[in-house]
Amino acid sequence: MTEPRARWAEWPIKIRELEVLRREHVTPRMVRVTLGGPNIAGFESHLPDEHMKLVFPDPETGRTRAPTQDGDHLDWPSPFPLTREYTVRRYRPDPGEVDIDFVVHDGGLASEWAQHAPIGSTLWVAGPRPSRIVPPEFGFHVLVGDETALPAIARWLEELPDDARGVAAVEVADPGEEQPLRVPEGVCLTWLHRSNADAVSLGEFVTTLTLPEDTATYVWAAGEAGALKPVRTWARAQGIGKDQSDISGYWRRGRNGTVVPTVGERLKHTVTHLLVR
Numbered sequence: 001m002t003e004p005r006a007r008w009a010e011w012p013i014k015i016r017e018l019e020v021l022r023r024e025h026v027t028p029r030m031v032r033v034t035l036g037g038p039n040i041a042g043f044e045s046h047l048p049d050e051h052m053k054l055v056f057p058d059p060e061t062g063r064t065r066a067p068t069q070d071g072d073h074l075d076w077p078s079p080f081p082l083t084r085e086y087t088v089r090r091y092r093p094d095p096g097e098v099d100i101d102f103v104v105h106d107g108g109l110a111s112e113w114a115q116h117a118p119i120g121s122t123l124w125v126a127g128p129r130p131s132r133i134v135p136p137e138f139g140f141h142v143l144v145g146d147e148t149a150l151p152a153i154a155r156w157l158e159e160l161p162d163d164a165r166g167v168a169a170v171e172v173a174d175p176g177e178e179q180p181l182r183v184p185e186g187v188c189l190t191w192l193h194r195s196n197a198d199a200v201s202l203g204e205f206v207t208t209l210t211l212p213e214d215t216a217t218y219v220w221a222a223g224e225a226g227a228l229k230p231v232r233t234w235a236r237a238q239g240i241g242k243d244q245s246d247i248s249g250y251w252r253r254g255r256n257g258t259v260v261p262t263v264g265e266r267l268k269h270t271v272t273h274l275l276v277r
């Protein structure tokens with residue numbers, strides 16, 4: 001049997017200056033910021049793990065050096081501005097609002113912004129960037145991650161069909177960080193608490209799984225880069241390759257989240273742009 005393959009979605013990337021409409025604590029360590037305003041017009045969101053680049057003001061000048069829109073691609077200024085990647089937790093076309101869930105942690109630019117940005121202030125947002133389309137031939141989903149992956153896992157669970165089968169595991173600090181989620185009947189959700197003396201890691205969790213033989217399994221995993229290494233090793237040992245999985249380091253302990261696109265990525269955008277022209 002040929003294994004089904006996930007494929008990359010494609011759509012243009014847009015830059016927008018959005019307004020901070022509301023803020024609420026979903027849990028003690030998760031802050032939801034709702035963005036909107038007139039520039040949300042034309043915003044689209046299609047896939048559960050879609051993410052956007054949030055462009056922050058320079059702490060010294062207070063100015064944001066946002067990229068400029070050039071057709072379907074963005075021209076980024078040099079040096080590259082301060083950006084962080086965040087998932088689209090929810091988009092409501094009417095009234096035109098997008099929720100972003102921020103994990104609150106010590107010493108983070110985005111984490112601080114999420115807690116203190118004044119209501120009515122603005123933030124430049126690039127994206128969402130296309131992610132992968134997982135075809136329905138994958139009859140079993142394994143969705144695992146820490147709280148930075150929770151916005152995407154919550155969306156996966158909301159968007160899977162009622163008869164979906166799979167397992168999900170989310171590692172959070174303690175039981176107070178659990179969120180009520182829509183979970184299809186055939187999916188088993190486990191919360192892993194770091195506060196437990198005998199806490200089970202994501203890597204240990206996946207080794208307890210027995211995958212079905214009657215259908216293909218898709219593995220989606222995200223979280224702290226080091227914690228995902230054993231998940232990747234386990235997936236490869238099950239014969240689950242890159243086309244049947246997406247295992248992404250969302251942050252790295254001791255290193256900030258500045259990500260400058262590679263020359264290849266910039267070139268790809270330019271080539272797409274030239275083709276579109």
Ligand SMILES: Cc1cc2nc3c(=O)[nH]c(=O)nc-3n(C[C@H](O)[C@H](O)[C@H](O)COP(=O)(O)OP(=O)(O)OC[C@H]3O[C@@H](n4cnc5c(N)ncnc54)[C@H](O)[C@@H]3O)c2cc1C
Nearest residue numbers: 085086087103105108109110111148251253254255256257
């Ligand atoms: C595609 C993608 C989607 C993402 N979606 C989300 C999302 O929806 N919600 C979300 O909260 N995060 C998400 N992340 C992770 C987020 O981008 C990083 O955690 C980012 O580093 C946070 O930026 P910061 O400015 O707050 O901290 P930084 O300035 O980047 O880091 C400062 C310090 O904090 C540490 N740190 C960073 N993140 C955490 C954390 N979560 N817990 C503890 N320490 C941390 C760093 O190691 C560093 O030492 C996503 C990442 C990617 C790549």
